[in-house]
Amino acid sequence: MPPPSFRRTPPAPRRVERDTLELALDDGRLLTVRRVRDPRARRLKLSVDERGARLTLPPRASLAAGERFLHEHRHWLQAQLQRQLPAGGAPLPVLEPGRTAALPLRGSEVPLHWHEGRFVHVARDGAGVHVHLPPRAGTASLQRALRAFLEAEARADIGRWLPAYLPGLPRAPRRIRLKVLSSLWGSLAPDGSLSLDLALVLARPSAFEYVLVHELCHLLQANHSPAFWREVEARCPHWRAERDYFRAEGRRLKATLRALLGG
Structure with a gap:
């Protein structure tokens, strides 16, 4: 048996x-x-x-x-x-080499151009965004290059805005990190390190700048008291409109970034 x-x-x-x-x-x-x-x-x-x-x-x-x-x-x-998409929303973008014709960036669609290259590289000029890919490049390497490009674009925006706000702060942020965040758009750690959602670079610039201002104001008021919102109001009078923008578009922005970078 x-x-x-x-x-x-x-x-x-x-x-x-x-x-x-x-x-x-x-x-x-x-x-x-x-x-x-x-x-x-x-x-x-x-x-x-x-x-x-x-x-x-x-x-x-x-x-x-x-x-x-x-x-x-x-x-x-x-x-x-x-x-998960807003009512009536269009399908999320998918990166298909040679086929995807536009990349969401700063609240608009930027022309996307595909080229054969010796190594994976993403760059921008007046004609749009250019992706250079070797014939056998994998999806993961393309997504890493795109993430590096988006981080560079986001840091360029922060670099333009930050100097105007530093004189009114007790200190500068210790460092600024760009992350893929689940629900928050930004946070300030007790040591002064500032984290921002990388999806902000897909949003309209005024909304991105508002989030930066919001987190910088926590260097003055580590809470959401009336005093904190007065600091925000003094630097960003239109903050309510930007908050409404995130309520309407935020979920799609986060989902779009994850679709582009592979979840």
Whole structure:
């Protein structure tokens, strides 16, 4: 009599493990899904937030079971992703070498030109944004180059605006970091380090400048008291209009950045 066979299950992880996988949607797009194996999870779970799609696996669920669960719920997932966009919003941009014709930047669409090159490089001139790609360049290297380009553009904006505000502050920010933030647009650490969402460079410049002013004013008032808002008002009288802009467009701006940079 042959010995009984057992299905091998992965050992229970002691910490959260993360990776990604791709799912083909019905419209032909490839969606990058964050896969998280969480020791605290009790069941397979699919969720969507401003960062995109997430598949959570309990400790002993197999990868095959997770992929099957994801495929079975792809229609629900596609509907949820669409709901993440503002009503009537256009599809998020996807970088397709040689085909994508425009890049969102500073509240408008900038012409995007593709060229063959020896190494991956993104630069801008009066005609638009130019992407230089070797024939075998991968998606990851393109996304890294685009992120470096967007960071350089954002720092150029900050460099133009910051000197005008420094004389009225007790000190300059210790450093300025550009990050992909989930919900916040900016934050000021106790040591004076300033973090700003990289998606701000996709927004209209007046909105980006307002967020910079908002965080700089926390060097004067480390709260959101009436005194803090008086400091903001003195430097940015139109701050309410910019706040309304983010309420209307903020979710799309964050989703657009993640779509361009691969989640």
